Amino acid sequence: MPTTYKIAAIGAGRPWKTEGATGFGMSHRHWIGFKSTGRAELAAVCDLVPERSQAYANDHNPAAKLFTDYKKMMEEVKPDFVCVSLWPHLHATTVCDLAPYKPKGILCEKPMDVDWDAAMRMHLACQTHGVPLMIHHQRRFNKPFLEAKRLLDAGAIGKLLRLEGGWHNFQDSGTHLIDMLFNFAGDAEAEWVLAQADARGGRKVFGALQETHGIITWRFKTGVRATYFGGKDWADLGCIIRITGESGVIEINDKGAPWVRIRKDGGTWEHPDTGGEGIHDNAAIDRGIQDFVDAVEKGRPPVLGSQSAIRPTEVIFAAYESALKRTRIDLPLPPGPSALRKLAADQGVEF
Numbered sequence: 001m002p003t004t005y006k007i008a009a010i011g012a013g014r015p016w017k018t019e020g021a022t023g024f025g026m027s028h029r030h031w032i033g034f035k036s037t038g039r040a041e042l043a044a045v046c047d048l049v050p051e052r053s054q055a056y057a058n059d060h061n062p063a064a065k066l067f068t069d070y071k072k073m074m075e076e077v078k079p080d081f082v083c084v085s086l087w088p089h090l091h092a093t094t095v096c097d098l099a100p101y102k103p104k105g106i107l108c109e110k111p112m113d114v115d116w117d118a119a120m121r122m123h124l125a126c127q128t129h130g131v132p133l134m135i136h137h138q139r140r141f142n143k144p145f146l147e148a149k150r151l152l153d154a155g156a157i158g159k160l161l162r163l164e165g166g167w168h169n170f171q172d173s174g175t176h177l178i179d180m181l182f183n184f185a186g187d188a189e190a191e192w193v194l195a196q197a198d199a200r201g202g203r204k205v206f207g208a209l210q211e212t213h214g215i216i217t218w219r220f221k222t223g224v225r226a227t228y229f230g231g232k233d234w235a236d237l238g239c240i241i242r243i244t245g246e247s248g249v250i251e252i253n254d255k256g257a258p259w260v261r262i263r264k265d266g267g268t269w270e271h272p273d274t275g276g277e278g279i280h281d282n283a284a285i286d287r288g289i290q291d292f293v294d295a296v297e298k299g300r301p302p303v304l305g306s307q308s309a310i311r312p313t314e315v316i317f318a319a320y321e322s323a324l325k326r327t328r329i330d331l332p333l334p335p336g337p338s339a340l341r342k343l344a345a346d347q348g349v350e351f
Contacts, residue, residue, distance in 0.1 A: 157245030
């Protein structure tokens, strides 16, 4: 008989747009993704506020065991997969605490953490203990992005030359777009990063300070160049991702269907079919988690594993370092805290 996996959730905020919700309720979507495999049981829920754990269990499995201490949960329940849906500054500590229990896999919400040394620590801790770590960059599984990647890989615009992207910030929602630029570059390593960022008027998102305006440019070791525009005026790019090849261009937009367009050799725009699915469709969450389970079973790296997430994360933190030092940052980036705090302080930002 197929294995049924025990799933544990750490962090039990309310579902998006429901009473009491303070975020997107990703913890609920993580469970729904595991449920979509047809082989999962919600075994435990952990939250510092017992009422939140109870509400989560009421929504998904009233028989789930409830905890306020995730270490106790790991010892008593021994879940197969653990979902971490906490504020970013808690990600590394929690994942590093979980890794020695050696679950089959850990799913952590993006971004990896608010500091580069912390992101490295969680990545290496899971490697040390042989635990696959998935970072929730689920947009790699949205059909518009999948179709654009298929066209690129099929040679529809010739050799890849340049990548551009834009979104609201670098580290929160922006980590999705920077991750996608790496996806289109074949997850190549970056060679260097040059950036500028303005933290004036910045705000915290889930407790993490975000810059208001910035630009990052970097070169992959393959020679491909990438540029990312964050914050104010990012929409001037005219799309959220532009992929330029030797014989054409592919663009992905955020305005609605048609989500993808391609122009070859200066011809007219064509609009590939993406099945009516957009760039925010929750089906990508299900596909990403299904791939995670399949990868664990087959002993292969998951598409959304930390082995791919660590590279765009390094570029983000190198960008803050570049903006602070006003110089190009050659990679690898040495471990250390995020330069965004010092950058913001130098710009008179209180946080």
